[in-house]
Amino acid sequence: MVHDPWLKWVDWLSVKWLLVIILPQWGYIILAGGNALGTKWLSRTMRTIKFIPREEIEDKRWNGCVHYAINGLPYAYTWYLDNVAEFWDGLVWGDYEAVFPLVHQTVGSTKMLYQPALASQLGLFSLKPIDKRLMTEFMEAIPAEYSVWDFNLNSMNLPTIDAPQYIPLSSTYINLQPVYGEQQERYNKTVVDALKKTETLSLKIKQDLKPEIVVEHFKNTTGKALNLPESAYHSMLRIIYQAQHYGVGGGFGIYHGDKLLASTFLLYSRVANLNLLPGLTADSLDNGAYALIDLFIRNSAGSMRILDAGPFQTPAVTEIFKNYGGEKLEYFKVTKGELGNLKPHGGFQRAKTKNSPWYMKWFR
Numbered sequence: 001m002v003h004d005p006w007l008k009w010v011d012w013l014s015v016k017w018l019l020v021i022i023l024p025q026w027g028y029i030i031l032a033g034g035n036a037l038g039t040k041w042l043s044r045t046m047r048t049i050k051f052i053p054r055e056e057i058e059d060k061r062w063n064g065c066v067h068y069a070i071n072g073l074p075y076a077y078t079w080y081l082d083n084v085a086e087f088w089d090g091l092v093w094g095d096y097e098a099v100f101p102l103v104h105q106t107v108g109s110t111k112m113l114y115q116p117a118l119a120s121q122l123g124l125f126s127l128k129p130i131d132k133r134l135m136t137e138f139m140e141a142i143p144a145e146y147s148v149w150d151f152n153l154n155s156m157n158l159p160t161i162d163a164p165q166y167i168p169l170s171s172t173y174i175n176l177q178p179v180y181g182e183q184q185e186r187y188n189k190t191v192v193d194a195l196k197k198t199e200t201l202s203l204k205i206k207q208d209l210k211p212e213i214v215v216e217h218f219k220n221t222t223g224k225a226l227n228l229p230e231s232a233y234h235s236m237l238r239i240i241y242q243a244q245h246y247g248v249g250g251g252f253g254i255y256h257g258d259k260l261l262a263s264t265f266l267l268y269s270r271v272a273n274l275n276l277l278p279g280l281t282a283d284s285l286d287n288g289a290y291a292l293i294d295l296f297i298r299n300s301a302g303s304m305r306i307l308d309a310g311p312f313q314t315p316a317v318t319e320i321f322k323n324y325g326g327e328k329l330e331y332f333k334v335t336k337g338e339l340g341n342l343k344p345h346g347g348f349q350r351a352k353t354k355n356s357p358w359y360m361k362w363f364r
Contacts, residue, residue, distance in 0.1 A: 048093075049091050049092070049093045049137055049138060049141040050091070050092050050093075051089065051090075051091055051141070051143055052089065052090050052091075052092050053089050054087070054088055054089050054090070057078065057089075057090050057092075058096070059078045059079075061095070061096035062077075062078055062090065062092075062096060062099055063078055063079075064096065065096045065097065065098065065099050065125060065126075065127060066099065066125050067269070067270060068127055068270070069098075069125040069126055069127055070126065070127070070128070070129065070130075070156070070271075071125055071126070071130070071154055071155070071156040071271070072125055072269055072270055072271055072272075073121055073125070073154060073269060073271075073272060073274070074243075074248070074267050074268075074269045074272075074274060075118075075119035075120070075121060075311075076099070076101055076119075076122060076125050079242050080119070080239060080242075081101055081103070081116075081119075083118075083235045083238045083239050083242070084103075084116040084117070084118040084119055084235055084239075085103040085116045086105065087103070087104050087105060088101055088102060088103040088104065089101075089102050089104070090102060091138055091141050091142070093126075093134070093137075093138070097126065097127050098124060098125065098126035098127065098128070098130075098134065098138070099124075099125055099126075100122075100123065100124045100125070100138050100141075101122050102142065102143075103115070103116055103122070103151065104146060110147060110148055111145050111146050111147060111148070112146060112147070112148035112149070112150065112337075113142070113146045113148070113149045113150065113151050114151055115150065115151045115152045115333070117226075117228060117232060117311070118232065118235060118236070118239070118311055119311060120152060120171065120310070120311040120313075121152050121153065121154040121155065121171070121331055122151060122152060122153070122154065123151075123152065123154045123157040123331075124138050124153070124154070124156075124157050125154070130156055130157065132158070132160050135157060135158065135160045136160040136161055139160060139161050139164075140161065147336075147337045148336065148337035148338065149164055149334050149335055149336035149337060150333070150334075151333070151334055152169065152331060152332070152333050152334070153331055153332050153333075153334060154331055155171070155329050155330060155331040157331070157332070158332075159332060164334045164335060164336040165334070165335045165336065166332045166333070166334060167332060167333040167334075167335065168330060168331075168332055168333075169330070169331055169332065169333055170328050170329060170330050170331070171308060171309060171313060171328075171329040171330075171331065172308075172309040172313060172317075172318050172321040172322060172327070172328060172329065173272075173306040173307060173308045173309060173321070173326060173327060173329045174293075174297060174306065174307040174321060174324055174325065174326045174327070175306055175327065176273075176297065176300045176301055176302070176303050176304075176307055177302070177303070177304060178301065178302070179301050179302045180297065180298050180301040180302070182301075183297050183298075183301050183324075183325070186324065186325025187323070187324055187325065188324075188325075190290075190323045191290050191294070191323045191324055194289075194290035194291070195290060195291060195294060198289075198290070198291040201256055202256075203254050203255065203256055203261070203289075203291060204254070204255045204256075205252065205253070205254050205255075205291060205292065205295055206252065206253045206254070206255060207252055208250065208251065209250075209251030209252055209253040209263055210251065211237055211240040211241055211244070211251060211265075212237070213251070213253065213260070213263065214240065214253070214263050214264070214265045214277055214279070215233055215236045215237055215240070215277065217253070217260055217263045217279035218236070218263070218264075218277040218278070218279040219233055220279070221279040221280060222277075222278055222279055222280060222312055222314055222316075222317070225314065226312065236265075236277060239267075239276075240265050243265075243267055248267065248268045248269070249265055249266060249267040249268060249276070250265070250266055251263065251264075251265050251266075252264055252265070252266060252292060252295070252296075253292075254289050254291055254292050260279075261281075261289045262278075262279060262280050262289035262292050263277075263278075263279040263292075264276065264277055264278045264279060264292065264310075265277045266296060269305075270305075271304070271305055271306070272305055272306050272307075272308050273296065273300060273305055273306070273307050273308065274308050274310050274311075275296075275307065275308060275309050275310035275317070276310050276311070277310075277312070278309075278310060278312060278314075278317050280314075280316050280317060280320070281316075290320065290323070293307075293320060293321070293324055294324075297324065306329075307321075308329075309321045309326070
């Protein structure tokens with residue numbers, strides 16, 4: 001359906017010619033005839049990228065775009081961003097066909113864009129393939145008032161313009177498309193031995209671990225080396241409760257008797273399952289806690305998803321995923337301006353919005 005008045009006008013004309021007007025300051029505008037040709041070209045060229053403050057963002061449309069995006073990740077949902085960033089706004093293309101969150105703070109007199117600690121990849125999310133032109137347009141649409149950039153794109157956002165500095169980063173993931181039998185063939189000896197040990201120790205897996213237990217165990221294990229503020233753990237609790245409310249996540253733990261050896265919260269999206277809060281120690285690995293990842297693989301094998309190691313990829317977490325046949329996923333950090341000693345003071349405070357978050361259980 002054609003929504004733009006310009007498109008309706010051209011569609012009504014049904015002319016059979018194509019006129020291109022070059023406007024250097026705006027790019028170019030195409031007036032075209034013919035229903036299919038006119039609509040196709042004008043829908044791309046007439047719709048602009050808009051900067052929208054958080055309080056004016058329509059949650060349903062934004063979250064719908066993130067969910068159905070070819071590269072959708074839970075980090076970009078409004079309810080997730082509200083819990084990991086004190087201030088954020090967005091760039092929106094067309095009728096929420098592509099979105100780009102801008103997490104920002106003012107440090108002194110400097111306005112900067114930064115990456116929240118609980119979200120490893122943000123950037124551009126789109127319902128359509130992200131080509132060089134679309135990526136460039138979004139990067140150039142970032143308001144000039146943000147003089148310092150220090151944020152991460154996602155794995156489908158490639159460098160396009162020369163001004164910022166692009167720093168390569170990497171994540172580890174397990175491809176869940178092969179069926180479980182094929183997955184097992186990729187397990188190395190460490191995993192095979194650990195799973196055998198699990199059987200001898202009679203370890204028990206709990207699949208409805210309470211949020212408080214998940215966060216506390218993460219804080220006392222992996223979190224010890226991260227130096228996160230207490231407010232970050234409060235944000236984790238809010239994220240978990242909201243994810244459970246929308247049916248897009250669950251807490252998991254593995255016990256030896258009454259002792260919790262390993263735990264995590266798995267956050268689901270259409271294209272990825274995120275290992276959000278891995279609570280792992282060397283002792284837990286020695287006692288067969290590899291069974292936890294094996295469970296995730298078994299439950300989702302044969303799907304069109306990946307199992308992502310998540311935002312806290314410590315050496316231990318990375319090693320575990322590699323032992324399961326995990327692969328490297330590259331993405332980029334973008335920096336611009338003089339960062340110096342500037343650091344976002346964080347806050348992990350939930351933004352006040354006029355719209356309630358949106359998600360549906362059957363999206364899982």
